[in-house]
Amino acid sequence: MTLQPHKIMLVDGMSLLFRGYYALANRGPMYAKNGYPTNAIYGFMQYFFDAIGTFTPTHIICCWDMGAKTFRNEKFPDYKANRGEAPDDLLPQFELVKEMVEALGVPNIGVPGYEADDVIGSLSRTFAKEAQIIILTGDHDALQLIEENVHVAIMKKGLSNYKVYTLDVLHAEKGLSPIQMIDVKGLMGDASDNYPGVKGIGEKTAIKLITEYETIENLLANVDKLTPALRKKITENIDMLHMSRELATIACDVQHEMTLDGCVWCIDMEHAQQKFAEYEIHRLLNRLVEHTIR
Missing domain, CATH: 3.40.50.1010 (5'-nuclease)
Known part of the structure; x- marks a missing residue:
């Protein structure tokens, strides 16, 4: 440094x-x-x-x-x-x-x-x-x-x-870069700030998904590769996913x-x-x- x-x-x-x-x-x-x-x-x-x-x-x-x-x-x-x-x-x-x-x-x-x-x-x-x-x-x-x-x-x-x-x-x-922390928040939301992210996805799953797919954009491009349960959660909450990521961005x-x-x-x-x-x-x-x- x-x-x-x-x-x-x-x-x-x-x-x-x-x-x-x-x-x-x-x-x-x-x-x-x-x-x-x-x-x-x-x-x-x-x-x-x-x-x-x-x-x-x-x-x-x-x-x-x-x-x-x-x-x-x-x-x-x-x-x-x-x-x-x-x-x-x-x-x-x-x-x-x-x-x-x-x-x-x-x-x-x-x-x-x-x-x-x-x-x-x-x-x-x-x-x-x-x-x-x-x-x-x-x-x-x-x-x-x-x-x-x-x-x-x-x-x-x-x-x-x-x-x-x-x-x-x-x-x-966490195995993440700083910018990936925003995508994690987009997925998991923030209860203290009162935005939900993707309902049913917590921190552990959010980190796992961003670690594997690197970005929300890449995750959405590969949503068909997810388990049916995960795919359903994300596709049904896609608008809130994007909103939550906006709210999480400083x-x-x-x-x-x-x-x-x-x-x-x-x-x-x-x-x-x-x-x-x-x-x-x-x-x-x-x-x-x-x-x-x-």
Whole structure:
């Protein structure tokens, strides 16, 4: 691999926030004196600084979803329609955590009509030729973005616990290329995002079919070679197969104005401490910064 002078960490902000919130759920609610809940922010910052210490980025960008509706809902109105409301004490922390991130000198970016994944994919395509990219997320959909200089760190349970996927790791584990991950999703669907794929085909069968036929196009060209049961499932769900593959595909052409100079990781401690002190978590900031620098 060609070594790059820069290492950009692209953070899936919502993934990190929810992980931080539920990691501290057993401790009960946490509130600052001004009445704002801070448990999700507290957890977010623990994971955030742990990742900085682990991957030592020179640049950081935090990416966010921008509302419930995206271009995928226009294609398929039931997309993510199964998602419930966020917990009441988490809702006010969505915007507050962005303020905290900004106070650290890290840019927040989100584009209406797109998901954080789409922004991450677009940023990775923009910067992959001049930097090493590490995508920090809990979402396996990001595996389709892997390139020689784009790696995906999937957060596992607990701090300092990551599965880092490269081209070689992905192939060794699943026998697939990044683009084939999209075709697998087209076949198996995604229950969490509420699109079905081909009913009756799960991950194991989807991987087996794409491993053998390489692409959905080649699979459909050879559908007569399948067992009658499989052939029936695919031919009866052909429209949803194509729709599911569209929904699973991360958009990598989202327009943005981010530059390398605009995302250099260089914390202004005085400014950050002032902001964190408003919500009485400045001691956490001091501890995390000290640990990360060490």
